[in-house]
Every structure is written in structure tokens, then in C-alpha cells.
Amino acid sequence: MNTERKGKKRRGVEQVQARWGWYFVIPAIVFFSIFSFYPIINAFTLSFFKKNMISPIPPRFIGLENYIYVLQSSDFWNSVRATLTFTLGTFIPLVIASLVIALLITLQGRNFRLWQLLYYSPAVLSSAVAALIWMLIFTPTGIANQFVNTLRNTSGMDMRWLSSGEMVQISTMIVYFWKYIGYFTVLYITGITKIPAVIYEAATIDGASRSQAFFKITLPLLKPTTALVSIVAMLQCLKTFSTQFLFTQSGAPKAPINVITLNIYNTALKDYNVGRASVMSILLFVTMLILTIIQLKVSRSDDVTY
């Protein structure tokens, strides 16, 4: 009787907690429904219609025509190439470099907070401001050329940071790397400081060297952090827009850095073709979803417990 009453009471408390849980979650659900789910569903619907963005004429259903057009378009495949080049060229160095910098900062000990602050500061700038700063740096008479000339002991060598098809891709990667390296470093620092010191002490007693401690303890135990950093970094890279947009507005050639998001923007706002822009949005969304699921599965296959 007493146990039954206790059980009922517990269930009652759980129900109240669950109800409060819903109250807290509802604003987020409403927010995401309006600003994420609705646009996704709307874009999916529009991808089957011929719709001029500014025309008052109602959209006309055209089935898979937009998908066929986009998938046969060389411009779209150039955008896929540009996005993949940028993502691979930025995301891999970002993950590796942020881990290395995080280790150096945590090992250093002194001025720990100052280094964190220094590395993190570019992340608080808006992407547009970051791109504007770097555009000045990359102009032919800017600091980037002066820096390279000083390093190589040359004079007047133009690296053509913005005016060469190859270099402009590297330039966009540099901007992104500079902007986000601090953010991911902070994430890694958090992961490293969460690893209990006793594990390292035990390893030291067992005679493990520093490199052994890193490869056998730090790296495996940082797996959840690495998964988080790599997913976030990859998604950020796939969604890159501001740097490429501002660079092309300022004279840089569009084709080499015409990433999918920039193509979507121009298709919708310059061509007014909302249907085709929606197709590209949906394809990008599906790609991001699949890559995230794969990464999550890979990272969950060997969870870390202390």
C-alpha cells in the first residue's frame, strides 16, 4: 500500500517535471518551427514550382523540371566543386590547428585566459566585417603582399590574392580559418580540461611518455569534442557565404568561389528564380543532414566514459 502510494507520488513528480520540461522546450520549438522548419517545407514545395520572386503571377507547378535543370547545369556543379574545395580546405586545417593550439595553450598554463581571449576575438566580429578587413589586406598594395615580399626577401611580387582563380580560393579559406580558429580552440580547451588529471598521473607512474599520453589518453578521450568540432566546422564551411559574397562584390572573380549559398542568393535575387534557388537549398540541406548523421554515427560507435 505504502509502496504503491510512493510509486504514484513519484509518477506525479515525474509528470510535473515532464510538463515543466515541455513549457521550457515549447518556445524553442515554436522558434524553430517558424524560422527553420517552415522555410524548409516552403522551399521544398517551391522547388516544384516555376516562381518569379518579384512577379505577382502565382507559381506554376512544373514537377521535377527545376531539379532536372539544376542537376544538368554546369554552374551548379561548379558551385558543388567550389563548396567542396572550400570545405575540405578549411574544415580539416581548422580541426587540426584548433586542437594543436588548444594543447599549446593548456600546456603553457600561464596567461591561459589571455591566449584564449586573443584567439577567440575574431569570432566576435561579423563575417562581413572580417571579409572587409581582409579585402584591404589582400589588395595588391595591401599588407598581405608586403608580408610575403618581406618573408621571401623580394620586392613588388603580387601574389594576386583576389585576382587569380586559385589564390582567391585560398584567400577565402584564410579569412574563415582566421575567424573561426579561436572558437574551435575554446571548444577543445574545454574538452581537454575536462579530462581527469588522475588518468595522466596514473600514466606517468606507469612510465608513459608525453607523446604516448597524448595519443593514448588525450586524443581518444577528446573524441566527443572532436566530433562536435568537426560537425560544427563542416556545417559552417558548407554554409559559407559572406566572404565569397563580399569578395565578388569587390572585383574578385566569381566562378572559382561561387559556393552553393552564393549561387542560391544570386539565383533568387538576381535571376528572381525562386524555384531553382529552392532546389539548390534543398540539395544542400539534404547533403548537410546526411553528413551530420554519418559523423554522429561514427562518433557514437565508441563513446567515451571516464
Added chain:
Amino acid sequence: MKKLLGLVLAVAALSAPLFANGSQDSAASAEKKPVTLTLWTHEDPNRQKMEEQFAAEYMAQNPHVTIKYSVFPSTKIQDLISSAYAAKNAPSIWNLELQKAYPLYTAGLVAPIPVQALGFKNEQALIDTYLPGMLDPVTDKDGKLFGKKGKIYGLPLEMVNFCIYLNKKIFRDAGLDPDKDYPKTWEDVMAVSEKIVKRNGDIITRRGFDFRYGDYLISWVPMVEQLGGKVVSDDGKEAIVNTQAWIKALQFMQDWGPNGKNLGGPTYPVARKVFDNNKDEIAMHLSGLYQEARMKTSNPDFYNSKDWMVIPYPVFKGGKDIANTYYFQYYMVNSQIPENEQVEAWKFVAYMLSHGDMYLEKVALTQPTKKVFEGEVFKSMPYSNVFYNDLKRAHVVYHSSFSWRVNELIKEAIENVMMNKVAPADAVAKLKKDVQALVDENR
């Protein structure tokens, strides 16, 4: 009963005028009901100050009108206006260059001018106040567009054609006589620039001339036309007419750029801005008469000196005598706002534009009205005759429902030959394919 009926009728008859007056009063008050107009325009600090003053004056004269004046960067305003229309939240009044405004106009998003409300007998009376053809691009002449024959949909804030501004001091410094050696042909432009250019290794520190990268329909397509090319054929069926002309013009750009003679390029600072600084950075650039006001504001000493002049738009050797195309910034009114607001918006636009001489004097914007062009202010402006004479051998910029997209495709072709080492013939082949697709899709 009959008496009562008679009394009612009499009272009704007597009170009818009262009700009629009442309804007139209410109509008058309806006309005067509060109206809020939003105006979006591109940044131009001198003009902004003046137009905000016009708005204040208009609101003082018409207390029921509130005008919200907003300024946006010229690179963003086109996208903002399109997005606002898509969201059915576009401003009451806006202005864009013709080739950017035309797609919005043909989509039926612009209200016709209520000419009578502006004090004109009819559309022709309004047209007669302008130079010939100046309202043609925004007039539904035969009613084919919207079924309203002869209606006009825009009033020009300015009409612009580009000529070349030249720094005499730099010419002399390079051993050239600006009055004799100024370039008359594009071949001269390249030759003179080779004499003027200064480099530190590969990096240009002084340019002879540089283009207006971005505004290709306005400033570069005339070069193609001089060689016999056209954006779209007269019957509207063929895109990129006379590919040889396009190839030759693109070859010129490739020779000009960093992979050619390295005389300039799109990633160097904007030519017209550094020219005004007069710091030995560039000798020539393309711009309109309005540049004089900007020069006067940013560097009055240089403006007041005799160290600069304006020369006509060059022509390729043996090419057709075609000058830079002219384009307009049209003020337009949103057709999605209520009709009474449309009328009020047009009245305010007409009020602003009635100050043609002020626009010319203070910001060097030339309204293509007979009054402005025949006025003393225009004639007294330095080198206004050069701009006026070039106008006689120019035509209006290419405009269509997809004109801005064409500009973007030309931009891509020029960037590819100048910076990505793409062969001009290959760039033209791609350009033709892409523009033809647009032509076919929009026919």
C-alpha cells in the same frame, strides 16, 4: 398622412444639400487622411541632405503626409528592393538604374504617373518638358505591357553618360601633352596607359586608365557595339550578336588585365575614388558629370585647379562612332500601395524633381529636362559640353526584363578572361549560350 409625407419630403429635399456637403467634406477629409510614404534610395550624402530638406518642406506644406527617407549602399539597394517586393513590403518610392529597375517595371510593380494630379493636361504635356526620348524606356507606348496606352511609369532623377576624366599633371609627368596626346581611340588608351603606368615589380602604383568594373552594360558594351556587336538582335531572338566583335573586345580586356600588359584590374581600388584624391595614383577614369560634385566635396583644391579635364568616350580604330550609353536613375512609385498613397507619392517625387537646377548645382545630377539642359547652370559647369556632345552619338543602355542578369553574365566573361586566363573565344561561347537561354526563356 399626406401632410406628413409632404413634410418628410420637404425636410429631405432641404437637407439633401446638407448631406451632399457632408459627403464632400468627408471626401475632402478622406483625401487628407494621414499618409506615410517610405522612400528608399542609394547613398549620396550631398543629395541626401538636399532631399531630406525637400521632404521636410513637403511635410510642412502637407501636414497629413509623413515621409520616411532611408539610404542604402548602392551595391545592396537592388537586392533590398526586390526582396521587399517579394515580401509585399516594398517602399512607396524608390530609385534604381534603368537596367536594374526595368525587371520590376515589366513585372507590373510600378504605378503609373497621375499626370493631371501633377498639373499636366496629359502624358504628352509631361513628355514635352523632357528632351526627346527620355521617358521612352518607362512609357507603355502601345499599351502592350499593361494595357494602359501612353502611361508613364517613372521620372528621371538623373540621366548619366560617362566620359573620361583626365589628370593633366600626371600626363605632363609622363612626358605627354594632355591637350594633344589625350586618347581618342581605345588603342590610344592602352598606348598612353603604358607610358603612364608605374609599378613596383608586378604591383601597379600608378595607373594610366582603368575601367568601371561592374557597370558593364553601361560602360563596356558600347566598346562591343563600336566593333559591330550587340547584346540582343533587334528582333529579340538572337543573343550576343557578332561574336567576333565580342571576342575582340574581350581580347582587349585580357590584354589590359594582370595576365596581359598589367595596366589595371578589378581588384585595384575603384578608379574614380582614387582619381579625386589626386595623389598620383591614376591619370584617367570613366564617370558621369555627377563626379564633379563628388570631386568638389572630397578634394576642393583639385576641383578648383586647372589640373583636370574631361575628354570624350574613345572609339576603336575603324569602329562605329558610338559613345558611352546613357542610363537613368528613375524615381518610381510602388503599385502595391493604396491608390491615394500612389498619388501622394508621385506628387512628392514631382516636388523634389521640380528643383532641377538645385540638383545640378549642388550634386551635379542632370535631369534630362529641357529647362535643365538649356539653363545657365548646366552650361556653366566645367566640361558639360563634352558630356552633351557625347550624348549626341550615344543611345540608351540595354534594358530588358533580364538586363541585370545579362550584366552579371558579361561580368563573369570579363573576369574569366582577365583573371582566370580563359580564352576570349571560349568566354564568348559560354556567354552566348547563357544569354541565349535567358532570351529563349523570356520570349
